Amino acid sequence: MTARVALTYQDYAALPDDGKRYEIHDGELSVMTAPTSGHQIVSVRLLTALHRHVEARRLGLVLHAPLDVILSDTTIVQPDLVYLDRERLPALRRRGVEGPPTLVIEILSPTTAATDRGRKRALYARYGVPNLWLVDPDARVIDAYVLRGGEYALAVRAAGGQPLDLPPFADLGLVPDSLWSPFSLDR
Numbered sequence: 001m002t003a004r005v006a007l008t009y010q011d012y013a014a015l016p017d018d019g020k021r022y023e024i025h026d027g028e029l030s031v032m033t034a035p036t037s038g039h040q041i042v043s044v045r046l047l048t049a050l051h052r053h054v055e056a057r058r059l060g061l062v063l064h065a066p067l068d069v070i071l072s073d074t075t076i077v078q079p080d081l082v083y084l085d086r087e088r089l090p091a092l093r094r095r096g097v098e099g100p101p102t103l104v105i106e107i108l109s110p111t112t113a114a115t116d117r118g119r120k121r122a123l124y125a126r127y128g129v130p131n132l133w134l135v136d137p138d139a140r141v142i143d144a145y146v147l148r149g150g151e152y153a154l155a156v157r158a159a160g161g162q163p164l165d166l167p168p169f170a171d172l173g174l175v176p177d178s179l180w181s182p183f184s185l186d187r
Contacts, residue, residue: 008073013095021066025119027074033111035080041181042107042137043080049179050083053172060085060102061092068096069104071127077120080135081105085168100124102168103131108138121145125152131168140180142166 006027015022021032035043043064050062063082070076076096083103084092091099104124106116116134124132125147132145132152141159144166145152158164163173 006074009070009076012068012076021078023078024074024076025123030115032078035107036109038137038181039080039107039109042135042179045179046105046107046135047081049172049174050081050169053169054083058086059169060089063092063097069101070096070098071100071123075123075127077104077123079104079120080107083131083168100127100129102129103133104129105133105135107135110138121152125150133166135179137180140176142174142176142179 007024007029012022012024023030023032047062047064054060054062061084065078065080067078067082068076069079069082082097082101085102088102091097106120108116121132130147134143141157143154144156144158146155146167155167156164158166158176161175161177163175165172166174
């Protein structure tokens with residue numbers, strides 16, 4: 001039987017700059033495909049809405065992938081979007097975010113949904129990320145979770161054309177339908 005070798009941040013930093021997106025989940029290498037154009041449209045629209053809200057209120061900082069979130073020496077992830085409130089800003093370092101951000105946002109795609117809903121969600125809970133949003137462009141829904149007792153509880157399921165507040169933000173007024181692309185991306 002071959003012993004499993006756990007990869008570390010040092011191994012991660014030595015990976016080739018070959019255009020692929022890598023993560024390490026509990027010491028295991030995960031290679032991700034590039035995001036689709038639809039994914040990127042949702043990402044930039046959500047980034048824009050959150051950035052405006054956070055900047056106008058001086059709440060902290062919103063960042064987008066690729067950005068390393070180093071939860072431990074053997075768990076390095078690249079969420080689609082990350083929010084750091086003012087108290088967590090010192091976690092931002094040259095190499096990425098060291099420790100749990102205030103909010104992690106994963107935009108689901110057919111190739112990442114199972115990992116985002118399962119393995120990564122469990123990692124975020126284990127390492128104490130207080131808020132997680134899973135954005136599903138196909139279902140046109142945002143599930144906003146809050147960490148309670150080491151597990152995520154669904155706080156808000158956001159859909160439709162009405163402005164909504166999602167944790168950790170008060171008076172956000174995000175309109176979920178504003179994120180989805182009116183363009184046909186079937187070609």
